[in-house]
Amino acid sequence: MDYYNFDYDYNSSCDDPGDCIFQCDNNDIRALRSNMVYVYSIICVMGMLGNALVIVTFIFYKTLKSMTDIYLLNVAIADIMFVLSIPLLVVNEQYGWILGDLSCKLLKGIYSVNLYSGMLLLACISTDRYIAIVQARRSFKLRATALVYSHVICLVVWLVAVGMSLPTFIFYKTFEYQNITVCETSFLDPQSAVLLKTLMPSAQLGIGFFLPLLIMIFTYSSITCTLLRAKNFQRHKAVRVVMAVVMVFIVCHLPYNIILLMYTVNKFRTDLDCNVEQNKTRALIYTECLAYLHCCLNPILYAFIGVTFRNNFLKIFQDLGCMSKKYISGSSTPRFTTEGFTSKKSSEVFDADNAVV
Template identity: 30%
Template sequence: MNNQSEFDSGFGEHDCGLFDFQTFSGVFYILLFIISVTVNIILLCVLIAYENLTNVTNLFVVNLACSDLVFTVTLPFYAADQLHHWVFGDFACKFMTATYFVGTYSSVILLTAMTVDRFITVVLHNWPSNHGRRQRCAMGTCAAAWVISIAAAISDAIKVKVETNQGLNGFFCVGPSNSSVVNVGYYLQVSLLFFLPFAIIVFCYSAILKTVLQASNRKRQRTVVVVLCIVTAFLICWGPYNILLFIATFYIPIGCYLTNRFETAYNICRILAYSHCCMNPLLYMLSQKLRRHLLKLLHCENARQKNRERSTVQSTSVIQNVAFIAQNSAVMLELPSK
């Protein structure tokens, strides 16, 4: 968040007639917080109640949902920062920065691990392995993802602090001033935690899609499609934002026209990136089995079953009544006339 905060507090030129993205972003973050908490908790409840958590894919999805919730916790604070300024103090600045990066880094690592697992399962299916070993590797990978994310996030959080900006009249949670050391560190961070995973994901899915298109196992194809959608959503959401932050470290627009265009692009990419926290549950519901579980969780399925049973009973009663009336009519017709 250090590079982003510097960009927020020092880049915009308010005399250029810029669109008020701060108010729009603040309101959007609040709505995003409500949606993300709701859908991720529902997904966790569905998985815990109806799914086998020893399944490797489900294990990764549970950790991804937790990662999204960790990231979501920061949104109300950033909403308040956008609508006013940073009013939470220095400790909250460091803690929220660490939380932000834990959610972001863990998502990248978990998605890369999920893709590699799909690659091994689909492409290298002849490898000698068993379910127990694969499950242990997945659990170890998830634990490592959290440890690495927390360690990297603490390193980033130490650098940030609350400062005042004379031109904007407020307090801002920002990182250290630009320097060659900071820029080199950020280049390494972006390379190791976005572009390298991106290259791994592209390589793995190229091989996976080639193998799946040649196979006839529809169940495996559905699993691959769901995971592919989850990974693609992450790249679409976070890709433009990371690329723009990378460009912002060495490019400074001059003049109102370029400032407007660059800041507009930045704000749109940031909103798109933050919206990713509620994408995974929506995409995972592409699975027909998960949709059935959701209906059960919401008692819709039970209500439908009761309605069907009630309709069946009513239909049976009507048929019986009709049969009884017909039988009585037949008896009356058979009576001898006087």
Template identity: 35%
Template sequence: MAEYNYEDLGFFNSSNDSSQGHQDFMQFSKFFLPCMYVVVFTCGLVGNSLVLVIYVFYQKLKSLTDVFLMNLPLADLVFVCTLPFWAYAGIHEWVFGSVMCKALLGIYTLNFYTSMLILTCITVDRFVAVVRATKAYNQQAKRMAWGKAICSSIWVVSLLVSLPQIIYGNVLYHDRPFCGYHEAISSMVLAIQMTLGFFLPLLAMVICYSVIIKTLLQARGFRKHKSLKIIFLVVAVFLLTQTPFNLVKLIRSTSWEYHTMTSFHYAIAVTEAIAYLRACLNPVLYAFVGLKFRKNFWKLMKDAGCLPYLGVSGQHTCSEDTSRSASASHNVEATSMFHL
């Protein structure tokens, strides 16, 4: 619903689709997508809020990875906060006005592409930290300064990419009012958005993680196999959540015969919901796997008074993580993916 307007008049103007098929799909999208939005909003709000709280109050920004991991949950958090509006509009109708429509379309698009570009930067940063560990350590202060400049640039670029949605976004009418934008957005704009939102992160992952895997296979260390598993998990999650939706978008923009098929729009709705799951999975994949982050997480749980209810000893947990962190520090930097 946030990415596509399923009530568009052009969706079902073909003889290939019956009126009953149209009605069945509208009933499906009316309940399926809002439910998925609520799930993504709830899980993403909890996970990304925890990451932000830990980075603000417990974990100092000592590395370039920390800078990126500070911006990633911020982008994901703002992204998921737009979903309740789309969920309500999907069940009922758009009641928030034209200005709110433009703002939410802009915020949604801005943070979606900010998040994807930050994932690209995290991938490149891991490549430098593992493959060129010594150089990265010696130039840590310089890399930190560059990292902050890169993050600022990412937000600016994402805002520029979001301008078409802001400019063309408005309240449209078909049976009921809904927020969307006319098909005036050019193919070039859509190509740029797909490049930033999928092809660039995918290319970075393929190239950087291939070299990282080669480096880890040549290294010695007890965490090598764990690091390889995490790499495969990160790539697999990205491919499984992002590839189907972007493939459907690519087909939609090039093959008009699919554009008018009801079954194709079922595919759009389902793959769109799957793509948004990344906002829930990012905190797990890019933050909670770090030893230092988990240690600070248990500190937060202890300070919040949650550990007794969870049946966990805060002192034992922290000392265990500290011991594991100390053991890991004796290995060369190239054998570990996550120096958080």
């Protein structure tokens, strides 16, 4: 049975879409990918350390007492599984795939699942903070059952991520290309190749980026307006944290998704220019690294920036004998703000764990 891969099969003539790039001299692209291995390695190590510390802190030093804690733990799990897949993806690009067809499907599928789940969980965190602050009066009575809701929501997020990743599990296969075994998408006919090579990145753009982005812009804009109206001297610090979260998300992911959109739209054109296509490929490689960097920044933005969480983190080093107790603050100050946030709509006081991010 013949299988088709859009990128690898249509290379006999520039009359077919996507061919010209393979008739160009790609030595510079290969050299760039080889050099980026060092960047991927740094991202992998940083992502592993940061997210592993978050998970260890939750397991041994901090109870899961809020919806945000549940979401943060799930984000750390998604991020750490994501960075674990990076080394094998790099090996596949550099040397070909040596681990068999099943592992090819599993690796690419797990990569996709954690990409979707990580982004959707960040949207869940922003929505939870919106409800806790902007809808403080209405949500106060529901906080007692919040942990139950958060577990259900996380389960739904993971199921949605698996569902969105089913095409990856199904269509990624190993096949021979220029005497090298590669792990890429393969299809039974050219029509399927064209359709799914369009739908898969489109779904990633829509569900994996633009949907979380729109949710975060709406929720954090509302949170910022509410904080600025509150009579709390720590509000400006909280606003800066909110702005940092949104800006880092945009800076890390927007360039890659714009290039991915251009790459997808132009994939089926026949009037391709080698220089233009190579420049887009370079841009895709650079912006992909920038997007990967976000999983290293999540522990800082969502966890370690808080005093309570940071103290629990430092206790790990104290218990390991690497740090004196004097470096750990005795303050019981909650995450992201040093005092509770009092809603103008209600007289109840929310700590920052239930206020910002």
